[in-house]
Amino acid sequence: xxxxxxxxxxxxxxxxxxxxxxxxxxxxxxxxxxxxxxxxxxxxxxxxxxxxxxxxxxxxxxxxxxxxxxxxxxxxxxxxxxxxxxxxxxxxxxxxxxxxxxxxxxxxxxxxxxxxxxxxxxxxxxxxxxxxxxxxxxxxxxxxxxxxxxxxxxxxxxxxxxxxxxxxxxxxxxxxxxxxxxxxxxxxxxxxxxxxxxxxxxxxxxxxxxxxxxxxxxxxxxxxxxxxxxxxxxxxxxxxxxxxxxxxxxxxxxxxxxxxxxxxxxxxxxxxxxxxxxxxxxxxxxxxxxxxxxxxxxxxxxxxxxxxxxxxxxxxxxxxxxxxxxxxxxxxxxxxxxxxxxxxxxxxxxxxxxxxxxxxxxxxxxxxxxxxxxxxxxxxxxxxxxxxxxxxxxxxxxxxxxxxxxxxxxxxxxxxxxxxxxxxxxxxxxxx
Amino acid sequence: xxxxxxxxxxxxxxxxxxxxxxxxxxxxxxxxxxxxxxxxxxxxxxxxxxxxxxxxxxxxxxxxxxxxxxxxxxxxxxxxxxxxxxxxxxxxxxxxxxxxxxxxxxxxxxxxxxxxxxxxxxxxxxxxxxxxxxxxxxxxxxxxxxxxxxxxxxxxxxxxxxxxxxxxxxxxxxxxxxxxxxxxxxxxxxxxxxxxxxxxxxxxxxxxxxxxxxxxxxxxxxxxxxxxxxxxxxxxxxxxxxxxxxxxxxxxxxxxxxxxxxxxxxxxxxxxxxxxxxxxxxxxxxxxx
Amino acid sequence: xxxxxxxxxxxxxxxxxxxxxxxxxxxxxxxxxxxxxxxxxxxxxxxxxxxxxxxxxxxxxxxxxxxxxxxxxxxxxxxxxxxxxxxxxxxxxxxxxxxxxxxxxxxxxxxxxxxxxxxxxxxxxxxxxxxxxxxxxxxxxxxxxxxxxxxxxxxxxxxxxxxxxxxxxxxxxxxxxxxxxxxxxxxxxxxxxxxxxxxxxxxxxxxxxxxxxxxxxxxxxxxxxxxxxxxxxxxxxxxxxxxxxxxxxxxxxxxxxxxxxxxxxxx
Numbered sequence: 006x007x008x009x010x011x012x013x014x015x016x017x018x019x020x021x022x023x024x025x026x027x028x029x030x031x032x033x034x035x036x037x038x039x040x041x042x043x044x045x046x047x048x049x050x051x052x053x054x055x056x057x058x059x060x061x062x063x064x065x066x067x068x069x070x071x072x073x074x075x076x077x078x079x080x081x082x083x084x085x086x087x088x089x090x091x092x093x094x095x096x097x098x099x100x101x102x103x104x105x106x107x108x109x110x111x112x113x114x115x116x117x118x119x120x121x122x123x124x125x126x127x128x129x130x131x132x133x134x135x136x137x138x139x140x141x142x143x144x145x146x147x148x149x150x151x152x153x154x155x156x157x158x159x160x161x162x163x164x165x166x167x168x169x170x171x172x173x174x175x176x177x178x179x180x181x182x183x184x185x186x187x188x189x190x191x192x193x194x195x196x197x198x199x200x201x202x203x204x205x206x207x208x209x210x211x212x213x214x215x216x217x218x219x220x221x222x223x224x225x226x227x228x229x230x231x232x233x234x235x236x237x238x239x240x241x242x243x244x245x246x247x248x249x250x251x252x253x254x255x256x257x258x259x260x261x262x263x264x265x266x267x268x269x270x271x272x273x274x275x276x277x278x279x280x281x282x283x284x285x286x287x288x289x290x291x292x293x294x295x296x297x298x299x300x301x302x303x304x305x306x307x308x309x310x311x312x313x314x315x316x317x318x319x320x321x322x323x324x325x326x327x328x329x330x331x332x333x334x335x336x337x338x339x340x341x342x343x344x345x346x347x348x349x350x351x352x353x354x355x356x357x358x359x360x361x362x363x364x365x366x367x368x369x370x371x372x373x374x375x376x377x378x379x380x381x382x383x384x385x386x387x388x389x390x391x392x393x394x395x396x397x398x399x400x401x402x403x404x405x406x407x408x409x410x411x412x413x414x415x416x417x418x419x420x421x422x423x424x425x426x427x428x429x430x431x432x433x434x435x436x437x
Numbered sequence: 438x439x440x441x442x443x444x445x446x447x448x449x450x451x452x453x454x455x456x457x458x459x460x461x462x463x464x465x466x467x468x469x470x471x472x473x474x475x476x477x478x479x480x481x482x483x484x485x486x487x488x489x490x491x492x493x494x495x496x497x498x499x500x501x502x503x504x505x506x507x508x509x510x511x512x513x514x515x516x517x518x519x520x521x522x523x524x525x526x527x528x529x530x531x532x533x534x535x536x537x538x539x540x541x542x543x544x545x546x547x548x549x550x551x552x553x554x555x556x557x558x559x560x561x562x563x564x565x566x567x568x569x570x571x572x573x574x575x576x577x578x579x580x581x582x583x584x585x586x587x588x589x590x591x592x593x594x595x596x597x598x599x600x601x602x603x604x605x606x607x608x609x610x611x612x613x614x615x616x617x618x619x620x621x622x623x624x625x626x627x628x629x630x631x632x633x634x635x636x637x638x639x640x641x642x643x644x645x646x647x648x649x650x651x652x653x654x655x656x657x658x659x660x661x662x663x664x665x666x667x668x669x670x671x672x673x674x675x676x677x678x679x680x681x682x683x684x685x686x687x688x689x690x691x692x693x694x695x696x697x698x699x700x701x702x703x704x705x706x707x708x709x710x711x712x713x714x715x716x717x718x719x720x721x722x723x724x725x726x
Numbered sequence: 727x728x729x730x731x732x733x734x735x736x737x738x739x740x741x742x743x744x745x746x747x748x749x750x751x752x753x754x755x756x757x758x759x760x761x762x763x764x765x766x767x768x769x770x771x772x773x774x775x776x777x778x779x780x781x782x783x784x785x786x787x788x789x790x791x792x793x794x795x796x797x798x799x800x801x802x803x804x805x806x807x808x809x810x811x812x813x814x815x816x817x818x819x820x821x822x823x824x825x826x827x828x829x830x831x832x833x834x835x836x837x838x839x840x841x842x843x844x845x846x847x848x849x850x851x852x853x854x855x856x857x858x859x860x861x862x863x864x865x866x867x868x869x870x871x872x873x874x875x876x877x878x879x880x881x882x883x884x885x886x887x888x889x890x891x892x893x894x895x896x897x898x899x900x901x902x903x904x905x906x907x908x909x910x911x912x913x914x915x916x917x918x919x920x921x922x923x924x925x926x927x928x929x930x931x932x933x934x935x936x937x938x939x940x941x942x943x944x945x946x947x948x949x950x951x952x953x954x955x956x957x958x959x960x961x962x963x964x965x966x967x968x969x970x971x972x973x974x975x976x977x978x979x980x981x982x983x984x985x986x987x988x989x990x991x992x993x
Contacts, residue, residue, distance in 0.1 A: 050937070052936075056782075056952075056953045057782060058778075058782060058953060058954065085936070085937045085938050086938060087936075087949070088949050088952040088953040089948075089949060089952040090952075091688075092952075095687045095688055096936060098475070098476070098690060099475065099686075099687065099844065099933075100936065101476060102475035102476050103844065103845065103848040103853060104848070105848065105853055105854070105936075107936075120474055120476040120477065120690065121476070123476070123477060124476040124477065209670065209671070210668045210670065211668075259560075259561070260560040260561060260580045260583070261559060261560050261561065261580065261583060262583075263580070263583040263670070263671045264582060264583040264588070264667055264668060264670040264671045265583075266668070267952075267955065268951050268952055268955030271955060271956065272757075272955055272956060272958065275757075275956050276757050276758055276760075276761050277758070278561075278761060291955075291956040293757075293956075405474075405688065405689050405690045405691075406689045406690075406691060408688070408689075409684055409685075409688040409689035410495075410689075412668070412670055413495060413669075413670065413671075413672050413673040416585075416670055416671035416672035416673075417672040417673075419671075419672075420585055420671065420672055422672060442896070442897040442898070443813045443816045443818060443897060444813070444818075446809040446810060446812050446813035446901075447809075447810055447813045447824065449806050449809055449810070450806045450807070450809065450810035450828050450868065450872065451810075451824075451827070451828060453806060453864070453865050453868050454827060454828045454831065454868070454869075456846065456865065457831070457836075457839075457843075457846075457862070457865030457866065457868070458830070458831045458834065458865075458869075459827075460842065460846070461839040461842035461843065461846070462834075464841070464842040464845075465838065465839065465841070465842060468841060468842075520734075521735075521738060524731055524734055524735055525735075527731065529728075529731060529732065529735070533981075535735065535739075536984065537977070537980040537981075537984070538739070538743070539738075539742070540980070540983075540984060541973065541976060541977075541980075542742065543922065544922055544925065544972060544976050544983075545969045545972050545973060545976075546925075546926060546943065546944060546947060546968070546969055546972065547926040547928065547944070548926075548928050548944040548947045548948055549947050549965050549968065549969050552947070552950075552951065552965065553745050553746070553749055553965070554745065556749075556752075556958075557745045557748070561761075562760065562761065562764050563764075564744070564745060564748050564764075567764050567765060571765070598741060598742050599742060602922075605984055605987060605988065606987075606988065608988075609987075609988035654832065654835070657835040658835040658836060658837040660837060660928065660929045661926075661928050661929075664928075665948065678835070678837070678838075679835070679837040679929070682837060682838060682840060683837075683840065683929065686840060686841055692841055695840075695841060696838075696841050698838075699837075699838030699839065699840070699841070700838065702835050702837070702838045703834055703835065703838050706833060706834060706835040706838075707833045707834070710832070710833045711833070
C-alpha cells in the first residue's frame with residue numbers, strides 16, 4: 006500500500022518536472038528565435054488600456070500594424086493591453102519607480118502631479134520636435150506638456166465630455182428636448198423617475214468618473230470655468246453648492262452606483278437601464294446597434310445666470326504619450342518614429358473615424374467623412390467643437406492622495422457622514 | 438549526531454528567509470519612517486506616518502474590519518466546516534462525491550468566486566435580491582455590497598461559505614478516530630448527534646486548532662474579496678489592512694504610509710497569531726492527557 | 727434524523743453551488759436579457775459569447791502561466807523545506823534559534839511586504855517574469871511548508887538514520903536513500919498546499935507582472951469585467967472558460983489531492 010503511494014508521488018513529480026522543462030524551453034526558444042531571426046529589428050512595447058474589443062483598440066491596432074508593415078524587419082511595436090485604465094496608470098507609475106519605464110505609454114496629464122515628468126525617466130522630445138512635427142499640434146498644447154523646459158509628453162487626446170441621453174426613454178417620460186437649465190434638468194430627472202426610469206448613471210469607485218463629470222459641470226455652472234484654477238482653494242461656496250447638487254443627483258441614480266466602477270455605470274446606460282450618462286467619446290464605440298438610433302448627445306445645462314456660456318464643456322485632461330528613456334539610440338529613434346507616425350494626418354484620421362477619438366492633432370475632415378463616422382460621433386464632434394469655453398474635470402487635477410480618498414469622501418457624503426461643506430473641506434485638506 | 442555538512446541543508450532556506458523575511462522587515466521599518474512617492478527621493482519624517490495612521494478613519498476601519506474577518510474565520514467559517522465534516526463523516530450515500538464537490542470552489546479561483554458573488558449580491562441583477570422578490574420578501578432586498586453597515590459582512594460571505602479546505606482537514610482527523618468509541622456508544626444507545634458532540638468533536642480538537650491558525654493567517658492577508666467585491670467601499674466601510682496597504686502604495690503613491698500600515702499589520706498579525714497559539718496551548722493543558 | 731442531515735447537506739449545496747449554475751446560464755444570455763430576466767433560461771443560447779472570448783483572449787496561455795508559477799514555486803518551496811527539515815533531524819548549535827528564524831514568518835501577513843518584494847524582485851532582474859512571481863510565492867509559503875514537512879519528518883524514527891550511518895552511508899547518502907523515500911507524504915501535503923495557494927494568488931501576481939505574456943489566470947479574470955464592461959454575459963463566458971480546465975484537472979485528481987493534502991498531517 007505504502008509503496009504504491011510512493012510510486013504515485015514519484016510519477017507525479019516526474020510529470021511536473023517534464024511540464025516545467027517543457028514550459029521553460031518553450032520560453033527560451035521563442036526568445037532566442039526572435040533575437041536570432043533579425044538582429045537589427047528593434048522591439049518596442051506599447052502599453053495601452055484599449056482592448057481590441059473596443060473601437061479605439063481596433064484603431065490603435067490598425068495604426069500599429071500599418072507602422073510595423075512600413076518598418077518591416079526594422080521596428081516592431083508590440084501592444085500590451087491592460088484594460089483597466091485607472092489600474093494601468095497606477096501600474097506605469099510603479100514601473101517608473103522600479104526603473105522599468107515602459108517604452109511607449111499614455112497617461113492622464115495632471116499639473117498637480119508631475120511625478121512622472123520629474124522622475125527623470127522620461128525621454129525629452131524637444132530635439133526631435135522639428136517644424137514638420139510641430140505643425141501637427143497647437144502651440145498651446147505643446148506649451149502645456151512642457152515641464153521644466155522639457156517636452157516629455159506629446160499631446161494626443163483631450164476629450165470633451167458630453168451628456169448622452171436616451172431619446173426613447175425621454176419620450177416615454179414625456180420629455181421632448183434635453184434641458185438647457187439645471188432646474189429643468191432636475192425636473193426631467195423627476196419626470197423620468199415618476200415614469201419608472203432611472204435618470205442617470207453615476208459611479209464612485211476609482212476616479213468616480215461619471216460622478217466627477219457631473220460635479221465638475223455643476224461647479225463650473227455655478228462658479229465659471231475658472232472654479233478649479235490652480236492655486237485656488239477648493240473650499241469655496243460654489244464648490245460646496247455643487248457638492249449639494251451632486252448629492253441630490255445621486256438620488257436619481259441606480260442602486261449600484263455607490264461603490265460601482267466605470268464598467269457598472271456605463272453598462273447601466275448601455276443596456277437602457279438609465280436615461281443619461283456624462284462621458285467621453287469612447288463610449289460611442291460600446292453602444293450597440295439596436296440602441297444606437299435612440300442615443301443623442303447634448304451640451305450641459307447652465308443656471309442661466311451668465312456665469313458660464315451655454316454650450317461650455319468639461320473635458321478630460323490631456324492624455325498624452327510618453328517614451329521611457331533608453332540607453333540605445335536606435336530604440337529611442339524608433340520610438341520617436343512611432344510617435345511621429347501616430348500623430349500623422351494618416352493615423353489621426355484612423356483614430357478619429359474608426360476609433361472615435363477626438364485628437365489634439367490638427368485634422369480637417371470632409372463632410373462626407375464626418376457623416377461616414379456615424380450620427381452620434383458626428384453630433385459629438387459638432388457639439389464639442391462649438392464649445393465656447395471649457396474646464397478640466399476636477400479629479401484629473403487632484404494630487405494622488407486626494408484622488409485616492411475621493412471615492413470614500415463622495416460615498417461618505419451620500420451616507421450623511423459628511424455634509425457637503427465637510428466633503429469639500431476634507432477634499433481640500435487631502436489635496437494639500 | 439552532528440556534522441558540518443548539515444549546514445549545507447540549512448543554508449538555502451536561510452537564504453530565502455533573509456531575502457523574503459528579514460531584509461523586507463528591515464526595509465519596511467526603514468521606509469515607514471520616510472515620506473516617499475516611489476519616484477523622487479525619500480524624506481525622513483520620523484513617526485509622522487504613524488501619527489497620520491492613528492488619525493486616519495480609514496485605517497481604523499481597516500483594523501476593525503480585519504478583526505471582523507478573523508472572527509468570521511474563527512466563529513463562522515471553522516464551525517461551519519466542522520458541521521459539514523460531521524455531516525459527511527456519518528457517511529451518507531455518495532459522501533465521497535460530496536466531499537469532492539464541496540472542496541471544488543477552493544481550487545477553482547478566488548478571483549472568479551469574488552466576481553461571482555459580486556453578482557449574486559448585486560442589488561438589481563443579483564440572485565439574492567431576486568430570490569427575495571420571488572418569494573414575496575421584497576422588503577428584505579438590500580444593496581448588500583453598497584450599504585456601509587453591511588458591506589464588510591457581505592464581502593465575507595463567499596469566504597464563510599466555501600469551507601472545503603477546513604472540512605477536509607476535519608474529515609482527515611475524524612478518519613483516524615477508532616471505531617471502537619462509536620461501537621461502545623451505540624451499545625449505550627447514543628444517538629448520532631450525541632456521538633458527534635461527545636466523541637467526535639473532542640477528538641478533533643487539534644484539527645480545530647490547525648484550522649483556526651490557518652484561517653486566522655488567511656484572514657490577516659485577505660485581499661481578493663474586499664478588492665473585487667467592494668473595493669473597500671462604500672465610504673471605506675469594508676476596507677481591510679491588505680487593501681489599505683495596497684491602496685496607499687498603488688493609488689496614493691505614499692510608500693511611507695503604506696509601509697507604516699504594513700508594519701502595523703505585522704504587529705497586529707503577530708499578536709493575533711500569538712493569542713491563537715497561546716489559547717490553543719492553554720486549552721490543551723487544561724485537560725491532562 | 728437522517729432526513730435532517732440530508733436537508734442540511736442539500737441546503738448547503740444549494741447555497742454554494744446555485745451561483746455557479748446561474749453564472750453558466752447567464753453566460754449564454756444577451757446583455758439585455760441578463761437585466762430583464764436574470765432568472766429565466768436564455769431565450770436563445772448565445773454561443774457567440776464563447777466564440778468572442780476564445781477568439782480574442784489567449785486563455786490557454788494564461789492557464790499555462792498559472793500552471794508554471796504554481797509548479798515552480800511548489801518545487802522550490804518543497805525542496806527547500808525538505809532539505810532544511812532533514813538538517814533538523816540532527817543536533818547542532820542554536821538549533822532552536824535557527825528554527826525560530828526560519829519559521830517565524832508564519833506569523834507575518836506577507837501582504838505587508840508588497841513594497842520590499844516589488845523592489846527585491848526588480849533588483850534580482852525578475853520583474854515581469856513568471857519565475858519572479860514563483861520565487862515570491864515560494865518565499866512567502868516557505869515557513870508553513872517547512873512546518874508541514876518538518877512535522878512529518880519528526881515522526882520518522884531516528885533509528886533509521888542511525889542504522890544507515892552504521893551501514894556506512896554519509897549525510898547525503900542517508901538523505902537520498904533513506905529519508906527522502908519515506909518523506910513523500912509530508913512533501914505531497916506541502917505541495918498541494920502550495921499549489922492551491924499559488925493558483926489563487928492575485929496581489930503579487932498583479933504587482934509583479936505587467937505584460938500579457940506573463941499574465942496569470944487570476945489577473946486575466948480580474949480584467950474580464952473591464953474588457954467586456956459593455957457585455958457582462960461575455961465576461962461570464964470568459965470566467966467559465968477560465969475555470970473549466972481547473973475543474974477538469976481537479977475532478978480527475980480530486981482523490982489524490984484530498985488524500986495527499988492530509989497524508990502528511992496524520993500520524
